[in-house]
Amino acid sequence: xxxxxxxxxxxxxxxxxxxxxxxxxxxxxxxxxxxxxxxxxxxxxxxxxxxxxxxxxxxxxxxxxxxxxxxxxxxxxxxxxxxxxxxxxxxxxxxxxxxxxxxxxxxxxxxxxxxxxxxxxxxxxxxxxxxxxxxxxxxxxxxxxxxxxxxxxxxxxxxxxxxxxxxxxxxxxxxxxxxxxxxxxxxxxxxxxxxxxxxxxxxxxxxxxxxxxxxxxxxxx
Amino acid sequence: xxxxxxxxxxxxxxxxxxxxxxxxxxxxxxxxxxxxxxxxxxxxxxxxxxxxxxxxxxxxxxxxxxxxxxxxxxxxxxxxxxxxxxxxxxxxxxxxxxxxxxxxxxxxxxxxxxxxxxxxxx
Numbered sequence: 001x002x003x004x005x006x007x008x009x010x011x012x013x014x015x016x017x018x019x020x021x022x023x024x025x026x027x028x029x030x031x032x033x034x035x036x037x038x039x040x041x042x043x044x045x046x047x048x049x050x051x052x053x054x055x056x057x058x059x060x061x062x063x064x065x066x067x068x069x070x071x072x073x074x075x076x077x078x079x080x081x082x083x084x085x086x087x088x089x090x091x092x093x094x095x096x097x098x099x100x101x102x103x104x105x106x107x108x109x110x111x112x113x114x115x116x117x118x119x120x121x122x123x124x125x126x127x128x129x130x131x132x133x134x135x136x137x138x139x140x141x142x143x144x145x146x147x148x149x150x151x152x153x154x155x156x157x158x159x160x161x162x163x164x165x166x167x168x169x170x171x172x173x174x175x176x177x178x179x180x181x182x183x184x185x186x187x188x189x190x191x192x193x194x195x196x197x198x199x200x201x202x203x204x205x206x207x208x209x210x211x212x213x214x215x216x217x218x219x220x221x
Numbered sequence: 222x223x224x225x226x227x228x229x230x231x232x233x234x235x236x237x238x239x240x241x242x243x244x245x246x247x248x249x250x251x252x253x254x255x256x257x258x259x260x261x262x263x264x265x266x267x268x269x270x271x272x273x274x275x276x277x278x279x280x281x282x283x284x285x286x287x288x289x290x291x292x293x294x295x296x297x298x299x300x301x302x303x304x305x306x307x308x309x310x311x312x313x314x315x316x317x318x319x320x321x322x323x324x325x326x327x328x329x330x331x332x333x334x335x336x337x338x339x340x341x342x343x
Binding site: 001002003004005006007008009028031032035036037039041042044046047049071073075077078080083084086101102103150152195196197198204205 | 222223224225226227228229230231232234236237240241244253255256258259260262263265266270296300303304308310311313314315
């Protein structure tokens with residue numbers, strides 16, 4: 001779920017900071033620049049980890065600041081595709097379920113990736129897994145807001161924020177595109193809960209004894 | 222910003238929690254609001270996962286004992302540390318083609334190990 005990414009950047013040190021060590025200034029600058037931000041194709045940057053090496057510092061003719069190339073490592077949230085994550089249900093819509101981890105909430109489980117068969121309950125505003133019972137009846141398992149949910153990462157999407165051109169210059173199709181693009185989060189994760197063991201924990205812990213035909217009897221150990 | 226190595230190293234949730242607690246206690250987190258926010262929120266999340274009760278020793282011993290199942294991949298082991306399996310269905314989720322790669326006894330053994338080293342999980 002979390003990785004360390006090695007990056008390179010140029011650090012500008014203002015003369016007022018010359019009394020501090022380069023390592024300390026870089027750490028502060030890089031945390032200011034990256035913490036809690038999404039870096040395109042890298043992930044959500046969490047916190048500075050360590051400096052690997054500094055290049056030579058130089059001063060440019062225009063100002064008194066020193067500029068130094070620094071190679072450093074940063075803790076990044078970037079779950080691998082097909083890995084498992086546990087989060088909380090943020091909201092349900094007819095299109096699927098939004099999940100939050102608290103520090104990251106651009107996670108979406110499309111309705112086609114839910115347990116089958118599931119329906120959307122308009123009154124409760126929640127998705128319901130219609131668990132089939134042996135006699136043909138079904139047992140409604142609600143996915144309410146705030147419940148803990150385990151899902152598998154199936155896809156990710158990075159959107160580069162680009163400056164939008166002057167409005168209405170192109171044909172209609174592109175103008176509608178720019179409007180929706182503005183709303184898009186820079187990094188989005190898509191999840192699925194359509195496997196045994198995924199979804200709400202209670203579905204599997206409570207039922208495991210009754211529903212599954214257990215081959216071996218309770219073992220004493 | 223230049224990306225030199227996108228995935229230099231993979232961290233367990235435990236390592237992230239330890240690193241962020243250090244950040245939170247140091248002065249640097251007060252200087253920038255973004256850092257303070259993300260460390261606070263990430264710690265909040267991690268403290269609700271099994272890693273809050275883990276120790277480096279437990280994790281190391283767990284990994285050593287898992288070695289006897291030889292065929293587990295690194296990312297499968299990482300998942301077992303971050304979210305210790307307590308039911309056979311968890312193993313099915315974590316280990317790809319688990320039915321072919323692990324016998325039923327091995328699945329039970331892994332669950333026993335996970336319960337032994339991470340008793341407060343789930």
